[in-house]
Amino acid sequence: MTGSTAPIKITTKEIAQDFLNQYDTFLFDCDGVLWLGKHLLPLITETLDLLTSLGKTLYFVTNNSTKSRAAYTKKFASFGITVKEDQIFTSGYASALHVRDSLKLTPGEDKIWVFGESGITEELALMGYESLGCDDPRLDEPFDIATSPFIINGLDPKVKCVIAGLDTKVNYHRLAITLQYLQQPSVEFVATNIDSTFPNKGYILPGAGSMIESVAYASGRTPAACGKPNPNMLNAIVKAKNLDRSKCCMVGDRLNTDIRFGVEGQLGTLLVLTGIETEERVLNTAGDHPRPKYFAEKLGDLYELTN
Ligand SMILES: O=C(O)COP(=O)(O)O
Ligand SMILES: [Mg+2]
Secondary structure (H helix, E strand, O other), rough: OOOOOEEEEEEEEEEHHHHHHHEEEEEEOOEEEOOOOOOOOOOOOOOOHHHHHHOOEEEEOOOOOOOOHHHHHHHHHHHOOOOOHHHEEEEHHHHHHHHHHHOOOOOOOOEEEOOOOOOHHHHHHHOEEEEOOOHHHHOOOOOOOOOOOHOOOOOOEEEEEEEEEEOOOOHHHHHHHHHHHHHHOOEEEEEEOOEEEEEEEOOEEEOOHHHHHHHHHHHHOEEEEEOOOOHHHHHHHHHHOOOOHEEEEEEEEEEEHHHHHHHHHHOOOEEEEEOOOHHHHHHOOOOOOOOOEEEEOOOOOOHHHHH
């Protein structure tokens, strides 16, 4: 899928100003746009301050489910950036919304098996759901079918859903027990996001999608993926914040998630080259992805070019 017009590269003050004038709300992806792991990208604070001083509204929409919205405010604070929890949307939160609003599981009764990190379980807990799995230390033990407490004690019949996301403690024990739940046809299968890879400083690492694929393949099931580009995530944000889509711009570093989310959601789009994609891929008309309206070497170029 390709956009009909060629992406415009933001390289001059005029283009940068024209871009800024078109939107009053910016939805920022985080990994690969604002930071790479613990490393803040250049001129991010300056750019966010510039946008705020221009009266723009900022939201942060990340597919990274390892942290809750509350934990993200602390990550922003560690970089000296003040962001309120209600400006943040994560794929872990989107997955919890799916459990509550689409699957309509009963808080306090139905349980969720989490193959992933605390960014999922904390959001579920805020909605009253008990999670199993996740960082349970018994899952750190090497898997042995004769000794695993999850096998010996049997599956919990109250588990009605598996949520799978990025798990940096992934091991055979977690995969094996997750598969046991997925073999129950009545247990729903939810994925936080489809990102195959994940950018860190100087490295491209395996993303949530690559881990989810393992249990999807083993179970022969396809999960409902809740993060970008799922339009439900955008619909939830548009509704919660009463946004005018034509005045919103999605800023991301990945074509098949961020830019698809923006293009299909009828938002403006800006792709930055500090994460996953290359200029060659952005300009490629034969790719199986939508193309952004704008692209730039880095987000900080908006600040650099207009100052
Ligand atoms: O966790 C990921 O795969 C990517 O997170 P992002 O949406 O902030 O880039
Ligand atoms: Mg990203």
